[in-house]
Amino acid sequence: MKLIAIDLDGTLLSEHTYITEENVQAIRTAQSQGHIVMICSGRAPEDIQEILKKYQLSCPLAGSNGTVVQAEGKLLGSVSMNRDNIMQIAKKLDDVRAPYRIYTNQGIFVPEDWSERVNTDLQGDTIKVDGLSEELFKRITEQPQQSDLIKYFRDYHELFGREDLKVQKFFILTLNHQKKSELTTYLSNISGAAATSSGPMNIEVMDQDGNKGNALKVMADYYGISMDDTVAMGDSFNDIPMLQAAGLSIAMGNADPAVKQLCKAVTLSNTENGVSYALEQFILNQ
Missing domain, CATH: 3.40.50.1000 (HAD superfamily/HAD-like)
Incomplete structure (x- = not known):
């Protein structure tokens, strides 16, 4: 077997x-x-x-x-990720206005200004992916629709103030070269966390285990x-x-x-x- x-x-x-x-x-x-x-x-x-x-x-x-x-x-x-790392990562992502999703034990949370963050990123040196269709690019970048699984939030301080919320990972959409490079370096240096990628246009961060x-x-x-x-x-x-x-x-x-x-x-x-x-x-x- x-x-x-x-x-x-x-x-x-x-x-x-x-x-x-x-x-x-x-x-x-x-x-x-x-x-x-x-x-x-x-x-x-x-x-x-x-x-x-x-x-x-x-x-x-x-x-x-x-x-x-x-x-x-x-x-x-x-x-789950520890609170100090969660707060540090969320602050950094808000500071640079990065679009991201937070995967938790209570669903996926997305900043309500996702589309504005995406539009900001598209003004820079955009990452080009060979073979990526317009349809798939739209699906990747469009504002996720609220559902039983996906929920919006405005302030990460309020979100992480809930003691019952456990964070498994951050999914960060990276649309331009400079921002991805800077974020990869920053996130890779957070003790106890591990940064990886499932494609050329994202970074994912979890607990090191x-x-x-x-x-x-x-x-x-x-x-x-x-x-x-x-x-x-x-x-x-x-x-x-x-x-x-x-x-x-x-x-x-x-x-x-x-x-x-x-x-x-x-x-x-x-x-x-x-x-x-x-x-x-x-x-x-x-």
Whole structure:
């Protein structure tokens, strides 16, 4: 029995953010053979569950970059950021007027002036991403709509004054080179926090113990699976901890070159059913 950890964006999800039938069937086949397939994503757990429900898939998961681990209706682990780091990061992001989201145990909180912050960033040296469609760029930058999961806030002091609120990560949209460089340097020097990225236009900050690698270990321990029998598939820098921890690391064909270099194998891209191909090559036909 293997424990297979699969990233979502850039990995299981296509460029148009859906799961192909080929990938769905490959996951179901792996499960039918007794393997455990977990989803390990930067997305919130609630968001992951909605995606899985759409395709009638049932998988344990690690959300918010591995800071929340769930299986069989149980919370297996949760890593929250300390208050001093939270306040320091929020102040810095407000000072530079950066658009950001706060992932918490009570949903995702977004500054109500998100659109104004985005427009300010677009006035500078904007980051260009090859192959990024206008539709996807709009989806990335537009003001998130309020819902049961997403809520607006005005003052982070009031938000973090709630003792029952636990913060798992900050997601920072970075649209220009200078601001991303400055923020990356600043955030990387905060003691007890860890900064990473899931794409060229963002920075993500968690507690130093909150990552996909530790989430994989928590899930392996729960199911009694040796780390030698774990597999991880991903495409970006926030996947590196789980790729390094897994017995078999597989990079997507569209992965960052640095990610490919540290993996034991490379599969096809997320536009070519790379997850399905990898499962067939390394798991189902073994």
